[in-house]
Structure formats: C-alpha cells, structure tokens
Amino acid sequence: xxRYLRIAFFAIIVRPVLLIVLGMNVRGREHLPKTGPAxxxxxxxSHLDTLTLLALFPLRDLPRLRPVAAADYFLSNKLLAWxxxxxxxxxxxxxxxxxxxxxxxxxxxxxxxxxxxxxPEGSRGEPEQRADFxxxxxxxxxxxxxTPVHPVFIHGLGKALPKGxxxxxxFNCDVIAGAPFQWQGKAPEFMEALETQMTxxxxxxxFQPWD
Amino acid sequence: xxTPEGLSVxxxxxxxxxYALLIAASLIVAIMKRRGASEATSELSRRVTSxxxxxxxxxxxxxxNRIVSTVFLGLMAFLAFKEYLSLIPTRRIDRLIVLxxxxxxxxxxxxxxxxxxxxxxxxxPVWMFLFFPIAMTLAGKTExxxxxxxxxxxxxxxTVFALSHTAMLLGAGDKAGPAGGAGLLLFLVALTQFxxxxxxxxGKLFGKRKITPTVSPNKTWEGFLGGxxxxxxxxGIAGPFLTPLAVPWAMLAGAxxxxxxxxxxxxxxxxxRDLGVKDSGGLIPGHGGILDRVDSxxxxxxxxxxAMHFFVFSGRIS
Numbered sequence: 126x127x128r129y130l131r132i133a134f135f136a137i138i139v140r141p142v143l144l145i146v147l148g149m150n151v152r153g154r155e156h157l158p159k160t161g162p163a164x165x166x167x168x169x170x171s172h173l174d175t176l177t178l179l180a181l182f183p184l185r186d187l188p189r190l191r192p193v194a195a196a197d198y199f200l201s202n203k204l205l206a207w208x209x210x211x212x213x214x215x216x217x218x219x220x221x222x223x224x225x226x227x228x229x230x231x232x233x234x235x236x237x238x239x240x241x242x243x244x245p246e247g248s249r250g251e252p253e254q255r256a257d258f259x260x261x262x263x264x265x266x267x268x269x270x271x272t273p274v275h276p277v278f279i280h281g282l283g284k285a286l287p288k289g290x291x292x293x294x295x296f297n298c299d300v301i302a303g304a305p306f307q308w309q310g311k312a313p314e315f316m317e318a319l320e321t322q323m324t325x326x327x328x329x330x331x332f333q334p335w336d
Numbered sequence: 337x338x339t340p341e342g343l344s345v346x347x348x349x350x351x352x353x354x355y356a357l358l359i360a361a362s363l364i365v366a367i368m369k370r371r372g373a374s375e376a377t378s379e380l381s382r383r384v385t386s387x388x389x390x391x392x393x394x395x396x397x398x399x400x401n402r403i404v405s406t407v408f409l410g411l412m413a414f415l416a417f418k419e420y421l422s423l424i425p426t427r428r429i430d431r432l433i434v435l436x437x438x439x440x441x442x443x444x445x446x447x448x449x450x451x452x453x454x455x456x457x458x459x460x461p462v463w464m465f466l467f468f469p470i471a472m473t474l475a476g477k478t479e480x481x482x483x484x485x486x487x488x489x490x491x492x493x494x495t496v497f498a499l500s501h502t503a504m505l506l507g508a509g510d511k512a513g514p515a516g517g518a519g520l521l522l523f524l525v526a527l528t529q530f531x532x533x534x535x536x537x538x539g540k541l542f543g544k545r546k547i548t549p550t551v552s553p554n555k556t557w558e559g560f561l562g563g564x565x566x567x568x569x570x571x572g573i574a575g576p577f578l579t580p581l582a583v584p585w586a587m588l589a590g591a592x593x594x595x596x597x598x599x600x601x602x603x604x605x606x607x608x609r610d611l612g613v614k615d616s617g618g619l620i621p622g623h624g625g626i627l628d629r630v631d632s633x634x635x636x637x638x639x640x641x642x643a644m645h646f647f648v649f650s651g652r653i654s
Contacts, residue, residue, distance in 0.1 A: 284422075294438070
C-alpha cells in the first residue's frame with residue numbers, strides 16, 4: 126500500500142513541482158547507477174535535495190532508492206516519521222554516541238542491492254555553502270569495498286528552500302553527477318578523493334554568489 | 337468561417353502549413369543523417385525533434401481557447417523569468433521580494449486577458465518598478481542594493497513585461513483582422529521563429545562579415561539581411577491571411593519583426609556572455625534554455641504589439 130502511495134506521491138506531486146516550479150538542469154546523467162548496490166554521495170542544502178535526487182531515477186527504481194536520514198530529526202514525531210519512512214523511504218541513522226555498529230542497517234541495505242543516498246555534510250547547514258564531509262561514508266565504503274560510490278553536486282535548492290524557511294521560492298537547480306569510484310584502502314585517501322571529485326563537479330557550473 | 341469557440345479556420349490552415357514545413361525539415365535531416373552522421377547533424381536532429389514538441393504545445397495552447405492561450409503564455413514568461421533569476425547573482429535577503437516578483441506574473445497576464453491597456457502598461461514599468469526598491473529598503477540591507485534592484489527590475493521587464501505583449505494581442509477583438517487575436521499571435525510567433533531559422537541558415541551558407549564580433553560571433557550581415565528579406569516575403573504572403581494588414585504593410589511588419597528579433601537575440605547573448613554561460617538552461621534539447629528560444633520574441637513582441645496598436649488598432653492604417 127505505502128509502496129503505491131510512494132510512487133503516486135512522486136508521480137503526481139514531486140515530479141510536476143520539480144519540473145515546473147523548480148526546473149532541473151542535469152549533467153552527467155549517464156554516471157548515475159543503473160542497478161544497486163550503490164552509494165550516492167551529495168552535498169546538502171535543502172530538504173528538496175532528497176526529492177530531487179529521487180526524481181532523477183525512473184519510478185520503477187523508487188523501491189530500491191533509500192535516502193539515509195537522521196533518526197533524531199525525522200523520527201521525532203509520529204506524522205513526520207510515517208511520511209519519512211513510508212513515502213520518502215528513508216533509512217534512519219542514529220547520530221552521535223551510538224553503541225554497536227551504527228552502519229549495520231546501511232550495510233544490510235547494500236547487501237539487498239539497494240541504492241543509498243548519503244549527505245555526509247550531516248546537516249543542511251548554511252545554504253549554498255559546502256561543509257566538510259563527515260567520515261562515516263568512508264567506513265561504509267570500507268565495509269562494502271566493491272560498492273561504487275557516485276558523487277553528485279547539487280546547486281540552487283538552497284535558494285529555493287533553505288534551512289529555516291517554509292516558503293518555497295522558484296529557482297532552477299543544477300545537478301551534476303560524476304563518474305563512480307571505489308574504496309581504495311585508506312579512509313583519508315577516500316575522503317580526499319571524494320572532496321576532489323565534489324570540487325571538480327562544482328567547478329563545471331558557472332554559479333553566481335548568493336549571500 | 338468560424339469554429340464554435342471563435343477560433344478562425346485560417347489559424348488552423350496556417351498551423352497546417354507550419355507542420356508541412358516541419359515534416360520537410362525532418363525529411364531533410366533524415367537524408368543528411370543517411371549521408372553520414374556527424375555531431376552537427378545530430379545536433380540539428382535534436383533541434384528539429386524539439387521543434388515538434390514546441391510547435392505541438394503551442395498549437396494546443398492557441399487552438400483550445402483564449403484562457404488556455406493566456407495561461408500558456410504566462411507560463412512561458414514564468415519559465416523565462418525563473419531562468420533569468422537562477423543565472424544572476426541574487427541576495428539571500430531578497431528571497432521574499434523575488435517571490436512577490438513571481439506573483440506579479442499572473443497579475444500582469446490577467447490585465448492582458450481583460451485587455452486593460454492602461455494597467456497592463458503601468459503595472460510593471462511603474463508600480464513594480466517603484467515597489468522593488470521600497471521593499472529592499474525596508475528589508476534594510478544596503479550592500480549590493482543597486483545591483484539587486486537593477487537586476488530584478490531589468491529581468492522583470494525583459495522577460496515578464498516584454499513577453500506579456502503576446503497575450504495582449506489576443507485581446508485585439510474585431511480590430512485583429514480576419515483570423516482574430518490568435519491569428520496575430522501566430523503571425524508574430526511563427527515569423528519570429530522563422531526569422532531565427534532563416535538568419536541562421538543564410539548565415540551558415542553565406543555568412544562572412546560579422547555584425548557583433550564580441551557579443552555573438554555567429555551573427556553576420558549576410559545572415560541578418562537574408563533573414564530580413566525572407567521574413568518580409570513570408571510576412572507578405574501570410575499577412576493578408578492572418579492579419580488586417582495589406583501586403584506592403586505586412587511586409588513592413590515582417591521586417592520590423594526581423595530587426596527587433598535580431599536585437600532580442602544579441603541582447604540575451606550579451607547577458608549570457610557577461611555571466612559566462614553558453615546556454616541559459618537545459619530545458620529544450622538542442623536549443624538550450626527557454627531564454628535561448630524566446631530571446632527574439634522578447635524584442636519582437638512589444639515592438640510588433642505597439643506598432644499594431646498605434647497604427648492599425650487605432651485605424652491610422654487600414
């Protein structure tokens with residue numbers, strides 16, 4: 126049931142809104158994963174980031190796409206939790222001071238052939254400014270070293286719906302997907318490669334300042 | 337002869353001719369592809385495919401009824417304005433003012449739909465023009481004020497105000513001639529786009545002397561004049577059928593569309609060059625963004641409308 130609700134939500138609401146109210150310029154679409162398991166890594170400026178990334182894929186891929194999101198924020202009340210889990214299809218992640226392996230659910234999802242969407246900045250933060258990536262993504266890549274990691278740079282959604290605002294103002298957004306890469310054996314090198322990739326992707330666009 | 341909604345059969349015939357040209361273009365591209373595929377031909381093929389989509393959407397918009405036509409034209413202005421705002425640097429503090437600027441679009445198109453000439457002419461150039469600086473002053477950030485208010489006002493004029501003249505043509509009523517307001521709109525839009533293609537083709541075939549080497553190096557005198565003459569000739573043929581204009585006046589209207597369309601094109605080129613982008617967006621495969629497609633119309637629509645208003649609707653020329 127919620128599976129059909131999810132598809133209907135994306136087909137009837139998300140896609141038309143993204144197409145007309147926002148508008149996407151997508152580059153490097155051919156780099157996006159066609160099958161799972163895969164990890165998509167993106168910068169984070171807005172709640173719209175998740176919806177935009179999900180809308181890049183055909184509707185039939187929707188059940189396999191799992192945005193990873195903070196449990197403390199998205200499971201904080203019942204209505205939001207239902208929406209996040211059933212309609213957006215998030216995999217909740219416990220932040221800070223967790224026992225055992227906090228990535229166990231993510232690893233299990235990759236083993237099921239799912240495509241994870243990760244925002245290693247950890248929070249939407251200041252709109253249209255990149256923050257440092259947290260290292261959790263490297264630990265996940267180390268645990269599943271064969272899984273391709275797809276870097277995606279997003280620009281413009283922080284202008285449309287920044288953190289702290291509930292009013293959507295139409296702006297086109299740019300999505301630039303880069304070639305996938307894999308775990309190379311060391312966490313600092315992995316983080317550096319990811320950082321270089323993101324900077325390179327950001328450099329492909331002509332983005333004007335917004336402050 | 338009139339169809340039930342008041343749409344002239346002449347409009348349908350003209351659309352039929354446009355589709356015939358489109359089929360001819362598709363056949364030529366198919367033949368070029370068989371002779372050998374290159375990057376240039378596949379680009380041309382993408383363009384022609386996009387023409388099929390654009391002409392079909394435009395056809396549905398103008399043959400359905402006047403409300404659908406006006407909503408479609410308003411949507412076109414919205415997409416152009418959004419593309420403009422997404423390309424330029426804006427200030428975070430102006431987010432809500434930008435939202436108000438968007439909300440001015442339906443208001444402007446309602447004025448056009450109701451044929452309120454005075455409000456239509458003053459709403460953006462006077463009222464919104466005065467409102468933006470007030471709102472930004474009250475927001476309190478003076479850093480970047482001149483740039484912000486200047487770019488927002490100019491963008492609103494060049495996209496929304498200029499393009500809203502297309503909707504104004506639909507309200508010309510019985511002064512619009514044998515094919516009604518839809519006939520005038522079709523005349524303007526089809527000739528503007530035809531002139532773009534004609535200028536491009538003449539320029540590719542015979543282009544030598546550049547007109548604006550620093551802004552738009554592909555624009556040549558040969559392309560410009562070839563487009564001008566071709567457009568005037570086609571306007572002379574289509575004019576008596578779609579507009580109240582006799583052949584010589586229709587040819588002059590075609591020439592006016594060609595010249596103003598050229599200036600629209602190079603103006604948007606200068607804007608893009610300043611920002612360091614080649615295309616204004618990626619909405620239309622083979623063409624770029626919506627601004628890339630409507631750039632000529634941005635100048636042609638107000639110039640054609642006001643020429644018609646002053647000389648023809650007033651009865652000075654008949």
